[in-house]
Amino acid sequence: MTDKMNFFQRYNRIMKITFLSVILVAFGLFILQAQIQYQNIMRQATERFRETAQSMDYFLENATNHINTCKIAAESFFFDPEEAAKQPDIFTCFEDNPTSGFFHMDNLKEPFNKSCYANLTGKGSYRNRPEEYYQEIKMVFSLLPIFRSAIANLPFVPWVYYTSRNEFIAIYPWTPSSDFHYTDSALGQEFYILGTPFKNPTRKIFFTSAYVDMAGKGLMVTCGAPVYRGDEFLGTVAIDATLDSLNKFVSNFPYRPATLFLINERNEILAHPTLAHSSDTSVKSIQAAFPSQMPVQIDKLFQANPLTIQHVGKYLFTYQPLKNAPWRLVLLAPRKAVFLNQMLGSALVLIVLMLGLTFMLLVTNRATREEFIKPAEKLILHIENASRDAGMPIPKVPVTWRPWFETISRIFGENDRLLGELKQNNERLDSLVAKRTSEVRERNIELEKAVARLKEMQEQIILQEKMASLGVLTAGIAHEIKNPLNFVNNFSELSVELCGELKESLQSARKKFDAKEWDAIEDIIANMEQNVQKIQEHGKRADSIVRGMLLHSRGKTGERQMTDFNALVTEYVNLAYHGMRAQDASFNVKIITKLDPAIGQISIVPQDLSRAILNLVNNGCDSAYEKKKSATGDAFNPVLTVQTRDLGDCVELRIHDNGRGIPANIKEKIFSPFFTTKPTGKGTGLGLSIVYDVVVHEHCGQVRVEAEEGEFAEFIVTIPKDAKSCPVRMPSGRTRKADEKV
Structure with missing residues (x-):
């Protein structure tokens, strides 16, 4: 029999080996493809990052070349005495503005036009100035062809201008003085200060930090250079670039998970797809570009070699210093997003691979099915038929399989005979058991x-x-x-x-x-008279309490009465409070009552409901007072708030304390009999069980609790006003209708 069953084991072994091979091969190829894809993506991203840095460097090189050309042309102007001595006709366009205290060139005259000239504005009057002053102005006009070339070759540049220590400024393209003119604050800006001998003794090209443009273009940076006449410092020539223009270099990076941004030597963000805009009023620090969960030590990040991929927490980081400015281009990308992107790229390869391996598995399965599965299926079918009729004929099968079918037919024939005998015995046994x-x-x-x-x-x-x-x-x-x-x-x-x-x-x-x-x-x-009235008032209150005790002692539980609900609540809240005071003279809890006067009288069992109110108030006072005793100092004030509300068909009673609260894991148990969290001897565990019995079973109401451990606990009792259809639990445990006679 064992030899005849080997084909099942062979089939299972072949299928397991084939399936395991498919999984291992697919997984191995997928891992290999994922690694190759990841390396390709990182190589491509790094190359594109380098290209972006080169593009920005080219822009900065072009800008510095124009600035350097302006500097050389300006300083060379003074070496040509004939050129410096000429009196250009443009001087006829100067006008004084005595009201504002500056001169300007707002009204250009023919043949001069605004597209070719800068507007030169200065402090005071342009008349009666030293010859050196006018020579410097002539030098500025000699730079206009270079200014125009800079604007044409650098499309992202809004201004090219010259600022003089002699308190005038020339800005191109031409801008009316009503929009911008020279002010004393110009000599306090970095585009001037960084060119002064004190700040720039080597007379090199400089870059400012980001600042708000005086002419209304928003946040921008400036590339500038000092201009000298021999050893005499005259002023600075500068080119501006807005933050929006710098953003164009970093916003089109093709690898979406990665973010490119530009920082200066002060670690200020000069370009960022979302954090740096010309419309901003202040420049942001590099810290704003890093996610809050990313562990950052900025100095260490830039100690690594440029273009080295660093793994910082869940992020990839690299940078590239720019050659023509003291700036650094930074790449930051979430590792998970990069990995998912390359996984998507590998998915197609994996699908093709799995389809090919599945085809191989199907071919293998076809071969094994012809050898094992079809004969086995006929054998299973024969077993099912023989189980119903042992005389079923044997189907057409290979010779090697026929002994199996004969054995099955013989076994089921014997089984039918034994089942018949067993059925008779079972019938006799069933009769006795029944x-x-x-x-x-x-x-x-x-x-x-x-x-x-x-x-x-x-x-x-x-x-x-x-x-x-x-x-x-x-x-x-x-x-x-x-x-x-x-x-x-x-x-x-x-x-x-x-x-x-x-x-x-x-x-x-x-x-x-x-x-x-x-x-x-x-x-x-x-x-x-006042003392006697107080004696009379408290005597009547004591008489009311005694009447309540007598009413309880007469055993009239289960009888409903029209009762002033607010009066009942007030009486038993006071009774509970004074009872606690009688047990502990130091006991003190502030009681706040908010009673809805619209409630009036409702049909309840006052003797039983009063016990429920006593239990809830006692628990609340005890919790608040215990928290007060465990608190240090006078920072905590225990408060118990009792509130009633008219809900139409029902009334609601809320008892809220700011005590120790109730742990979440025991909320479901607090209404169970004998469950208590108090020390042995201080609680029986029956108080809230009685509350639940009185409210839910006797008054057809609801009681629920809202609590937060260590903060508060609030018990909310809801009782219907009309209790005609409400079954009242009898002392024996039986229930009856509210209007049924006891």
């Missing part, structure tokens, strides 16, 4: 009824004993207190009347007393 089961079921039903009756009687006896003992004790105490309390109330009322009569009697004899004696008598009588 008879015994019926007897056991009847006895179980009788036993369950007996246990239920016993449990009901036990609950009734326990409840009656408890209520009887508690009622007797309460009635006795209340009766003993009520007799002297009646005397207190009656004599306090009589004392109030006597105080009034005394005042009337003394009023008739007022003339016998002087004013000082009469004021003292009136104060004594007023204090006496």
Whole structure:
């Protein structure tokens, strides 16, 4: 039999080996392809990054070349005395503006036009100046062809200008003085200061930090150079580039996961797709370009060789210093995004590979199926048919498979015979089991009824004993207190009347007393009358409490009454508070009540609902006070807030404390009987169980809790006003309708 079953093992072995081979080959090729793709992407991105740096360097080289040309032309101008001595006709276009205190060239005259000339504005008047002053102006006009060439060759440049220490400035393209003219602040800007001998003794080309353009073009940087007449410093010639123009170099980087940005030697961002714009009012630091979760030590980042890919946390980082400016171009890319992009690039290769390997698997499966699967399928079908009819004929199969089919037919024939005998025995056994089961079921039903009756009687006896003992004790105490309390109330009322009569009697004899004696008598009588009224007020309150105790002792649980809900809440909140004060003289919790006057009277069982209110208020006061005791200093003030609301068909009672709260893992257990978090001897675990029983079972209401551990706990009780259809739980555990007689 073992030899005949080897073909299943052979088939399974072939399929497992084939499938494992497909997975391993596919996985290996995929890893290889992913590595190659990742390396290609990083090489291409680095090459494109280098090209971007070269493009920006070319722009800066062009700008510095124009600046250097302007510097050389300006300084060479003074070596030609004939050229310096000429008086150009453009001088006739100068006009003074006495009101504003500067001169300008706003009104150019023929043959001069604004497209070819700069507007030169200066402080004061252009008249009566030294010859050197006019020679410097002539030098500026000699630079105009270079200015025009710079604007034409550098499309991103908004201005080319010359700033003189003699308090004038020439800006090209021509701009009216109403938009921009020379002011004293110009000599305080970096485009001038960085060219002065003090800041630039070597007379080299300089670059400013980012600043807000005085002519309204927004944030920009300036490339400038100092101009000298021999050893005399005259001013600076400069070219501006806005941050938006620099952004054009970094915004078109083709590898989307990566971000390119440009920083200067002060680590200020000069170009960034999202963080640097000409419309901004301030320039951002390099820190703004790094994600908050990226660990950054800027000095270490730039210690590595340029164009070296650095792995910083979850990000890739590299940089390239620019040759023609003290700036650095930076590339930052999330490693995960780069990896996912290259994975997408490898997905097509993986799909083609898997399809090819799947085809190979199908060919292998076809070969194994012809040898093993088809005969095995016929064998399984024959087994199914023989299980229903052992006389089924054997199908046409290869000779090597026929012994299997004959064996199966013989086995099922024997099986049918044995099943027939087993069926007869089972029928006899089922008959006996059914008879015994019926007897056991009847006895179980009788036993369950007996246990239920016993449990009901036990609950009734326990409840009656408890209520009887508690009622007797309460009635006795209340009766003993009520007799002297009646005397207190009656004599306090009589004392109030006597105080009034005394005042009337003394009023008739007022003339016998002087004013000082009469004021003292009136104060004594007023204090006496106020004290008696206080005795009467608190005597009535004590009488109300005694009546409540007597009402509880009479055992009328389950009877609904129209009750002033707000008055009931107020009474038992005060009772709970004073009970806590009686147990601990140092106890002090601020009670805040917010009662909705629209509630009025509702149908409830006041004796039972009052117990629920007592339990909730006691728990809230205890939690807030315990948190106060564990707090250091006077920073914490325990507060209990009691609020009622009219919800239409229902009323809502909220009891909120700012105590220790309730842990989330025990919220579902707090209404279970005997569950408590208090130390042994301080709590029975029945308080919230009674609350749940009274509110939910007896009043058809809802009780839920909202709490946060260490912060607060709020119990929310909702009770319907109309309880005609609400079943009330009887002491025995049975329920009845609210209008059913007890």
